[in-house]
Ligand SMILES: [Zn+2]
């Protein structure tokens with residue numbers, strides 16, 4: 431089968447691989463139907479690493495996908511051929527202290543799809559995964575909806591980790607796919623108001639359309655100034671969803687005493703700088719988000735029931751063989767891109 435691999439910094443190429451086959455009795459073979467291009471794929475594409483996870487080329491990335499069960503291992507009872515599934519890209523051991531304490535997302539022995547040194551990604555026509563990583567999609571959900579369950583479950587998880595948000599005022603820095611998923615999840619959880627800052631006009635427009643009370647295009651205006659002017663008493667919780675130092679500084683200035691900073695974005699540098707003075711005087715709680723933890727079912731229910739609306743998420747669709755062009759477009763935030771989807 432033909433797979434699409436990173437072959438260098440900002441380079442992609444087609445490679446021939448054998449179709450994978452099931453070797454573990456609890457695994458399933460999945461025919462990949464819809465693949466999302468993620469911001470974290472972009473770090474590997476543009477920089478060749480995220481922190482100490484460094485790509486050895488060639489390497490297949492990608493971790494957001496849905497598909498159809500093509501074959502099941504002999505011990506698989508919860509899935510059958512033809513089932514349409516969303517897939518958790520995190521293979522966890524189930525045995526370590528983290529797994530046993532309900533934290534498979536920080537499993538000590540984890541292999542995450544498309545992560546250098548762990549396992550290859552889903553930019554290919556077939557993958558093998560443990561059956562326990564698959565979630566059957568309801569009839570009314572498309573393969574694209576199924577693909578969106580991975581990023582949406584991160585939004586659901588980030589909102590959950592922020593605690594009870596009912597009646598609270600919130601601000602979000604960064605309205606890419608994850609910022610949007612966080613916003614929708616907060617709305618579902620009964621938040622009072624949300625302010626959004628993003629550098630891209632079209633993303634600001636989507637935030638407005640989805641009910642943000644105030645949206646600031648940070649490429650033209652000072653988000654901190656306008657947020658504080660609009661809400662002088664500051665916000666209860668700030669979400670950093672862009673991995674940007676300046677955004678984090680602004681967020682800290684906008685959080686009220688006793689409030690929370692939730693860090694979701696992945697920076698392309700090693701260390702955040704945070705004002706010890708603000709953190710201490712205002713007793714700000716910093717919450718870090720590592721992907722998501724068992725939020726797929728909530729995400730599936732929210733999307734299929736219409737409690738969450740991601741209809742403006744997918745902006746581009748292309749065959750997998752055009753991945754090079756699509757990655758280049760996403761890397762440069764061109765052409766009004768929010769989420770691009772590839773089809774094997
Ligand atoms: Zn992702």
Ligand SMILES: [Zn+2]
Pocket residue numbers: 522523524525526527528529530534537538539540
């Ligand atoms: Zn484990």
